[in-house]
Amino acid sequence: MNPKEKIMELVERLNHYSYEYHVMDNPSISDVEYDSLMRELEALEKQYPEYVLKNSPTQRVGDVVSEKLEKIIHEKPMLSLNNAFNKEELEDYHEKNVRTGLVFEYVCELKIDGISLALKYEDGFLVQAATRGNGEVGEDITANARNINSIPKVLKKRLNIEVRGEVYMRRDVFNRHNDLRTKAGEEPFKNPRNAAGGSLRQLDPTITAKRELDFFAYTIINPEQYGFISQYQILRFLEELGFEVNPNYTLCKQIEEVFDYLEYWQDFRQTLNYETDGVVIKVNNFEMQEEIGYTIKSPKWAIAYKFPAEEVETRLLDITFSVGRTGTINPNAVLEPVMIAGSLVQRATLNNEEFIKERDIRIGDYVVVRKAGEIIPEVVRVNFDRRKKTEVFRMIEECPACGSKIFRNENEAAYYCQNPDCEGIKLAGIIYFASSSGMDIEGLGEKVVDEFFRRGYLKSIADIYRLQEKKDELIQIEGMGEKSISNLLNAIEKSKDNPFSKVLTSLGIRLVGAKVSKTLSRYFSSFSELMKANLEDLTSIKDIGLVTATNIVNYFEKNSSLIQELKLLGIDPHEEKKEIKNVFSGKTFVLTGKLPTLTREEATRLIEENGGNTSSSVSKKTDYILAGEDAGSKLRKAQDLNIEIINEEDLRKLIGE
DSSP: OOHHHHHHHHHHHHHHHHIIIIISSOOSSOHHHHHHHHHHHHHHHHHOGGGOOTTOGGGOSSOOOOTTSOEEEOSSOOOOOOEEOSHHHHHHHHHHHHTTTOOOOEEEEEEESSEEEEEEEETTEEEEEEEOTTSSEEEBOHHHHTTOTTSOSBOSSOOOEEEEEEEEOOHHHHHHHHHHHHHTTOOOOSOHHHHHHHHHTOSSHHHHHHTTOEEEEEEESSGGGGTOOBHHHHHHHHHHHTOOOOTTOEEESSHHHHHHHHHHHHHHGGGSSSOEEEEEEEESBHHHHHHHOBOSSSBTTEEEEEOOOSSEEEEEEEEEEEEOTTSEEEEEEEEEEEEETTEEEEEEEOOOHHHHHHHTOOTTOEEEEEEETTTEEEEEEEOGGGOOSOOOOOOOSBOTTTOOBEEEOTTOSOEEEOOTTOHHHHHHHHHHHHSTTTTOOTTOOHHHHHHHHHTTSOSSGGGGGGGGGGHHHHHTSTTTOHHHHHHHHHHHHHHTTOOHHHHHHHTTOTTOOHHHHHHHHHHOOSHHHHTTOOHHHHHTSTTOOHHHHHHHHHHHHHSHHHHHHHHHTTOOOOOOOOOOOOTTTTOEEEEESBOSSOOHHHHHHHHHHTTOEEESSOOTTOOEEEEOBTOOHHHHHHHHTTOEEEOHHHHHHHTTO
């Protein structure tokens, strides 16, 4: 399908889904699927502007207005917001604002998953209520709005004013209505947002009244007429008028405070009695808002940050196979692109043959995908309700890289390639060695390694450190160039300074990841020392079992020449051995904020040298929070969980300094 045809197809699909969502309140796909398709369309339209269609959803704010309800033209358009799906996109938005030269602050408000509403008051009395509709024209639902208790019918001040906000259904109300509908043999509501939309657009206002909807106000139009200069003032003023305002808004003077707010509510939003799918971030000052300006469909001074989806549904297009660095044959899902946890996902792991067969996963299915440990996407289950004609999965019998017969050990789920010269195993080992989990060589990603491997420049990990000799040839490769190759070679040289534990991790020894490597580096300061260790030496170390110890011994027996080669090339790190104390044995720390004298790395090392562990997230398993200046959401979460909070001075006292 060429770009023009793909754009036409996406426009047709998205317009259909928009009609289901905005008019019928009965979407057939998730918000995440819709966002992913919209992003795909936006990217194509940016690349091929000559193919942009007039009816493209990128060219309008909302959707068509229901023919069943009277139409109302908005005095001021109700614009939609651009979305950010990860920290990097939010930083880009912030940098654009910074480049204006303005000194500004942000107001952060929870994004309520409901229906936008405009309320008009005359002399303090509610006279009109309208949905957003297509942004220019909305639907008259005045009679229904009068049946929402949290919408004031008379304001506390006699003003002519238009207030905007969000109609929503509380979770407890949603659950109660679905229980009643199920008992009555009626189809339950899909989610609170759809329930709110359908209830708000009822032709009979008494039905709306029975649905127990609620309303949060968040702005007024033409605020300068009332003497206000900021969004923060407006939120306070709305409370004075008698509106319910979501209480969880905050003023942020630095972008770091915005990130803390996002992190806190990403974890704690599930404790709320209403659905929120993100945070709206607005430049606080109205004059600055006007200076930053608008696009055709959205303000530049505001953005909606979408919380990462925990699970999303998309289509499984194919199942392919790859070879891991230890010879494992790994089935992989090729997916219709979808946003998960802030990134576009097109592939996911399927683990092994048993995993696929137990879940009856088939090519063509709609599958639920999530990020395992927020890093690796994995297929969780099949939506059998959407299954059409498909074929049962069959495992391959030969290695996809070298064609050798694959085998499976009796007590293992994975299949293996036994060919020691398998090109797939060699390539996977080099990719891992250079990756962020390994030596973290910037510029030597999977595609570059694959290109160099295919051209014969990389046959083993040692060849990475011989690329300098091939500089003139590498520059000639299409898409490379002198600058990128020079940067790459500098990064390779810099990687020689990595500590012993990181180099050890990079070798890809089975079951020897970053944590085990750090443990080993406390007992063995170099390759020379570690290679002398026997099984008894290794298994005497806490957290090193017999299988791991056997893997280590076997690896160095088979690869002693490779280690010697790396040493000659300048990779022979030594770490000073320090006495291991057990002050914090079994204790887990989370660090937050800036400490007076210690860097985060120094504090982590101090904790680990005294037998403790560190974690990046707060949970019930956390024993201590080590908090410094400007500690953010992690500190608040720790307080909520009654976790012991200490400072740098307390830490030093605990270890006897």
